[in-house]
Amino acid sequence: MAGDNSVKVEIRDLVKKFQTRNGEVVALNGVDLSIQDKEFVCVVGPSGCGKSTLLNMIGGLDTPTSGEILVDGKEVDGPSPKRGIVFQQYALFPWLTVEKNVQFGLKLQGMPKERMEQVTEKYLRAVGLENFAHSYPKELSGGMKQRVAIARAYAVNPEVLLMDEPFGALDAQTRVQLQTELLETWEHEQKTCFFITHDVEEAIILAQRVVIMSARPGRVKDIVDIDIPYPRDQATKMSPRFLELKNDIWGQVYEEYLEVRK
Numbered sequence: 001m002a003g004d005n006s007v008k009v010e011i012r013d014l015v016k017k018f019q020t021r022n023g024e025v026v027a028l029n030g031v032d033l034s035i036q037d038k039e040f041v042c043v044v045g046p047s048g049c050g051k052s053t054l055l056n057m058i059g060g061l062d063t064p065t066s067g068e069i070l071v072d073g074k075e076v077d078g079p080s081p082k083r084g085i086v087f088q089q090y091a092l093f094p095w096l097t098v099e100k101n102v103q104f105g106l107k108l109q110g111m112p113k114e115r116m117e118q119v120t121e122k123y124l125r126a127v128g129l130e131n132f133a134h135s136y137p138k139e140l141s142g143g144m145k146q147r148v149a150i151a152r153a154y155a156v157n158p159e160v161l162l163m164d165e166p167f168g169a170l171d172a173q174t175r176v177q178l179q180t181e182l183l184e185t186w187e188h189e190q191k192t193c194f195f196i197t198h199d200v201e202e203a204i205i206l207a208q209r210v211v212i213m214s215a216r217p218g219r220v221k222d223i224v225d226i227d228i229p230y231p232r233d234q235a236t237k238m239s240p241r242f243l244e245l246k247n248d249i250w251g252q253v254y255e256e257y258l259e260v261r262k
């Protein structure tokens with residue numbers, strides 16, 4: 001289950017500055033991080049510490065001011081189907097059915113129709129939406145829409161899955177359900193996952209390592225190994241080790257939150 005010790009994503013001395021009307025904003029200032037192949041990493045940190053900025057740059061949606069991001073040893077120079085992204089707000093095409101949403105990236109890849117239908121069926125089944133293939137996004141609940149976004153990301157078979165608070169807008173029960181499903185899929189598909197969340201419990205349930213970022217300008221403050229075996233479930237949250245890790249991570253995030261408020 002753990003990464004196989006080959007580095008998938010290497011981030012070196014990454015700096016990102018934005019020029020705004022009110023002057024320069026240093027979002028990230030010297031981020032170093034190595035993510036192993038097939039590893040599940042969660043990132044936590046106070047609001048505005050640059051988590052989304054970091055994810056967008058790994059995804060190739062934005063460029064660093066200085067420093068490097070290497071995927072498989074090659075510098076990221078734009079988006080790639082090898083890196084799938086799931087955002088907090090479902091980002092589905094409202095005019096397309098669930099099935100057509102999932103097939104969007106497959107069409108761009110020129111996948112033959114029959115194969116595309118098999119892939120769509122497989123992933124809609126994986127997220128429990130096989131009976132909603134012909135529904136439109138507006139007919140689905142928030143949790144169902146996010147399931148479609150996850151199925152769509154998995155369908156193109158990315159090597160790295162970048163998830164920016166994908167469950168942030170969901171109610172607690174749906175969130176727990178989707179966490180469980182995501183872990184199950186990760187166990188089968190073994191992708192490298194980079195997952196941003198504000199929820200420390202969510203980070204501990206999902207990740208092999210939790211990266212804690214400092215207040216803006218963001219840097220890596222600490223990396224905590226989550227030495228709780230998989231499969232993890234809701235009962236895991238009652239274990240003494242879980243509570244110990246939660247206290248540690250929560251305490252560190254809170255310190256940074258207080259920095260923001262200064």
Ligand SMILES: Nc1ncnc2c1ncn2[C@@H]1O[C@H](COP(=O)(O)OP(=O)(O)OP(=O)(O)O)[C@@H](O)[C@H]1O
Pocket residue numbers: 018019020025026027045046047048049050051052053054216
């Ligand atoms: N396009 C942009 N132009 C100017 N400033 C930006 C831009 N994108 C992000 N920033 C600034 O960079 C900093 C980091 O933003 P980012 O969204 O990455 O933080 P975050 O940690 O993801 O926050 P949150 O947890 O609230 O989502 C913030 O101060 C933000 O205002």
